[in-house]
Amino acid sequence: MxxxxxxxxxxxxxxxxxxxxxxxxxxxxxxxxxxxxxxxxxxxxxxxxxxxxxxxxxxxxxxxxxxxxxxDLAIFCFVMVTYAALAKDPPKVSRAPVAYPFFPQTTILTDWYRGQISKAIENARSSDVAFIMFYAPWDAECQAARKEFQLAAEYMHERVKFAAVNCWQPQSECRTQYNKVYRWPVLIAYPPHGRGIQYNGPVTAFHIIQFLQKICNPIMRINNEYPKDFDDAYLIAELNTSPGSLAFAVFYTTALRYLEKDPQYRITFYVKPSNVSQPSLHLHLWNETLIFPISDLPWHPDEILKWIFDNLHQVTSWVLPSGSKSTTLSTNMQNGPTLILFTPRNPLRVRTDYYHMLQEIGQEYHNCEENIIVNIHSMNINSKRSDDLLQYRNLKSLCKLTQNISNRRIISYMNPVWSNSSSCPERKLKKDCELVIKKSINHFCSSLKMENCMEIVPTIMENEHICNSRTVNFPEVYSTSLLTGIHDPRSAENLQKLFQKEKCKQFRVAEKIQPASFEKANLNGTEINISGLACKTNKSLSLLAMDSLLHYYFAQKLGINLNNNTDKSAVVILNNKMESHYILQEPINGVSVREFILNFTKNYLNRSFESDITLNLTSTMHPIYKNPKQEKSKIVLNELNTHTFLPSVLKENEAVAVFYYSKQCSFCNGVAFIYLTVAKKLSYVKNLVFARIDGENNILPWEYTMETYPTILFFPTKWKSESRVFPSGIPITVPNLIGFILTNLDPGLKLQAIWSICRQTKFPEEKSSCYSTLLQETLLLINSILKDWRISNERHKQALLHKLRQLRQLHLLFAHSSQSHGKIQEYFNKLNSYTNSNGDYHGIQQKSRSRDEL
Incomplete structure (x- = not known):
């Protein structure tokens, strides 16, 4: 309408x-x-x-x-917008920077620096195993990981294909697909089938090599023997491993995904081939064996991994801090005291003997019920450690013989001329020929050293074409591929040689990283039993291990220099609640660690005062110069630490002012300037010392530990127990701090401190007022000593009379010759020296009064 x-x-x-x-x-x-x-x-x-x-x-x-x-308005707006759209120039957008290679052109890996991710993955999938680094060229962590990635590629290039993709290049394919990555680099391994497995461990070459070796071989086969190649726990799956088995494919995928979720590799995966219709899975822990409820849970990698992590518990574990701010350590130490074993965890070595020693001690420490399973597990740890030592020695001797493989001579009995059985028609001639060749070879090998003889001919000659005439001409020693007659590089013999070669190669590199350390034998024969000790006390320890090659700085914070130890190992107990730590001083072995735990439980250990500050004791003095050309402008502060604190503040005949600061305290910087100003004004007081200490990094006795920073603590000359703290309710200013120090000084030092202030006063009116105050203080001190002289006995009257003489001279100098600084300083020295040798004024006064009263 x-x-x-x-x-x-x-x-x-x-x-x-x-x-x-x-x-x-x-x-x-x-x-x-x-x-x-x-x-x-x-x-x-x-x-x-x-x-x-x-x-x-x-x-x-x-x-x-x-x-x-x-x-009309709408039509007008439409026209104007259309005109603006047609007349406006296109937006000015800066071009993307030119892509450049991140890795050198001579490297063995492929660098897709233009971000061609599809080509990179397609090329990676063409090999059995590939490892790709997605990087941003500007990122510092990527630049640090570049060299490590190259070293890993040089070591593993025969088995793994390495590639790198620039995922930060603007408008590139990789940047378009993955534009929400917040941390670089991203390292992903691509197995033959399935999705990629991300690497989340330390970005070092040898840890990457360890990860790739596990990617190539995530599962180990086992028959009926007891497994020994594991660290904390192991998983055994009994299933059908025939080609096309779905159960095996699920277990294989689970083992690969486990490497992504647990960079510490606490669980080793084993498979036991069996012709069964339904798979079974057993998780073997230190005190029990758990069975996967296959009737209740589906046989799927996610369900299996969830079941593993929900049920995994152990008495010892490796701690792997992320390197950035995290709560990894606090989570482990918040429940009570913690024992930490710092020891090298060589990534190219399967097991660490010191860690297995800690496992053995931990199982004994937590063995409350003395289970049979625990005892069996402990016995297996002992046998495993013995086997490790034996294998290490054998491998060391074997690899030492084959370390110069290129310089060794290969002995061959093969004749370069091809001949058949007709060359030796007579069987007797054949036997004679074999005998002569054997004798010749034995004679030749006897002239060589054992390490120079690489191959020995077989004792049984299967071919009859050895000799082509009655006269046997022995060829010279030369290299040949016809020693075994097998040209297939994947034959059993060649694979065994390749396996041995790889083992020696890995062994030599592992020895360069850190030689293996084994527990020293117990020569004393003493045994300490800590069985079930964790259940008998409320000070139960958590047992952790930390890689000293990666996290040595944690040990330095506790005052442990791992470089001084050949095995780079140390044991320390941290009690976070009591803010104390204890360091094992004896050599590390099973007896010393057990005794260390027992002494801590019985409170026999002394708290350690070591920290990272105590590792460097060369520089304890830090002079601060205002003007190096003028001696009066020089201020010297003693930088105290844990070892020098008590000898400095408890030194007799010296009053000490200590400034507690922290590097994390921003307010300390402003107070430090005030502290230096007061130290400069009182610099002419000979027996007054100004010092400072980093209260956060230096561990001090409880009575000298401060909770807030900055804090100024003053120790008087004689009565050190009468130390005073600058009041927290008063602002720290120059007048307030000077007043605090003058109030707590002895009368003689107080008089000298006032003179030091007057000496540095510049304005005439202030200088005159200051000297008037000084004269009044001198008269008051003389009056006080005269009162003491009247009530003193004859023994102390001579000392007081000497002080009165010095004070009289000082009073005359202050009144008539205030510029005679040399003479004034001389009388102050006499006054203080006599006071130091005969005690302070208050002490003399108290002693004389007490004797008179008696």
């Missing part, structure tokens, strides 16, 4: 309403004023309805005008 129709309808409705006289009068006046509406008023009854109709007509006109205006 249009607006006109609506208005007509309203007028018709209004015309049927009643009107009064007043309305007629108003309508008549309106009709007289407007002649254009006469015809309309004649046909419509005069009244209120006519007036409303007129008002509605005006509203209708305004509405129509507004509609036309809006339409």
């Amino acid at each position: 249009s607006l006109l129709q609506l208005a007509a309808k309203e007028a018709k409705i209004l015309s049927s309403t009643s009107h009064d006289s007043n309305d007629n009068a108003i309508s008549e006046s309106l009709d007289n004023n407007s002649s254009s509406c006469t015809s309309v008023s004649d046909n419509i009854e005069v009244g209120t309805g006519t007036d409303l109709f007129r008002d509605d007509g005006e509203n209708l006109t305004i509405t129509l005008r507004m509609l036309h205006f809006c339409r």
Whole structure:
């Protein structure tokens, strides 16, 4: 319905309403004023309805005008926007920087520095195992990982294909697909089948090599023997391993995904081939064996991994801090005291003997019920450690013989001329020929050293074409591939040689990283039993191990220099609640660690005061010069540490002010300037020493440990137990700090401190006022000593008389020769030296009064 129709309808409705006289009068006046509406008023009854109709007509006109205006405005805006869109230049966007190779061109890996991720993955999938580094060229961690990635590629390039992709290049394929990566680099290994496995361990070459070796061989086969190649726990799956087995595929995928979720590799995966219809899975822990509930849970990698991590518990474990701010250590140490073993965890060596020693101790320590399973597990640890030592020695001797493989001579009996059995028709001739060749070879090998003889001919000759005539001509020693007659590089013999070669290669590299360390034999024969000790005390220890090659700085914070130890190992107990730690000083072995744990339980250990500050004791003095050319401007502060604190503050005949600060305290910097200003003003007081100490990094006895920083502690000359702390409610300013020190000084040193302040006053009025105060203090001190002299015995009167003489001379100098600094200093030295040799004033006064009272 249009607006006109609506208005007509309203007028018709209004015309049927009643009107009064007043309305007629108003309508008549309106009709007289407007002649254009006469015809309309004649046909419509005069009244209120006519007036409303007129008002509605005006509203209708305004509405129509507004509609036309809006339409025109919309058309105008559309035209202007269209014009602006056509006339405006395209946005000016800077071009992406030119991509450049991140890795050297001579490297063995492929660098897709333009971000071609599809080509990189396609090329990686063409090999059995591939390892790709997704990087950002500007990232510092990527730049640090570049060299490690190259070293890993040089070591593993024969088995793994290495590649790198620039995933930060703008408008590249990789950047378009993965634009929400918040940390670089991202390292992903691609096995032959399935999705990629991300590497989350330390970005070092040898840890990457360890990860890739486990990717190549995530599962080990086992028959009926007891496994020994594991660290904390192991998993045995008994299932059908025939080609196309779904159960084996699930278990294989589980082993690969486990490497992604646990960088410490605490669990070793074993498979036991069996012709069974339903797989079974056993998780062997230190005190129990758990069976996977296959009837309740589906046989799926996610379910298996969840079940493993929910049930995994152990008495010892490796701690792997992330290298950034994290709560890894606090989570492990918040439940109570913790024993930490710092020892190298060589990634190229399967097991660590010191860690297995800690496992053995931990199982004994937590063996509350003396379970048979625990004892069997402990015995297996002992046998495993013995086997490790034996294998290490054998491998060391074997690899030492084959370390110069390129310089060794290979002995061969093969004749370069091809001959058949007709060359030796007579069987007797054949036997004679074999005998002569054997004797010749034995004679030749006897002239060589054992390490120079690489290959020995077989004792049984299967071929009859050895000799081609009655006269045997022996060939010279030369290299040949016909020693075994097998040209297949994947034959059993060649694979065994390759396996041995790889073992020796890995052994030599592992020895370069860190030689293996084994527990020294117990020559004393003493045995300490800590069986079930964790259940008999409320100070139960958590046993952790930390790689000293990666996390040596944690040991340094505790005052342990691992470089001083050949095995780079140490044992420490941390009690976070008591804010103390204890360091094992004896050589590390099973007896010393057990005794260390037992002494801690019985509170026999002394708290260690070592920290990273105590590792470097060469610089204890830090002079701070305001003006090196002027001796009076030099300020020397003693930088104290754990070892020098008590000898310095408890030194007799010296008053010591100590400034406690922390490197994390920003307010300490402002207070340090005030402290230096006061030290400069009191620099002429000979027996007043100003020092400072880092209270956060230096471990002090409890009575000298401060909870807040900055804190100023003052030790008087004689009564060291009467030390005072600067009040916390008073602001630390130069006048307040000077007043605090003067209040706690002995009378003689107080007088010298006031003179030191007056000496450095520059303005004449202030200098005159300062010396007036000094004269008053001198008279007060003389008056006090005279009172003591009257009540003293004859023994102390001579000492007090000597002091009165020195004070009299000082008073005269202050009044008449205040610029005679040399003489004033001389009398102060005499006063202080006599005081130091005969005791302080208060002590003399107290002793004399007590004797008089007696």
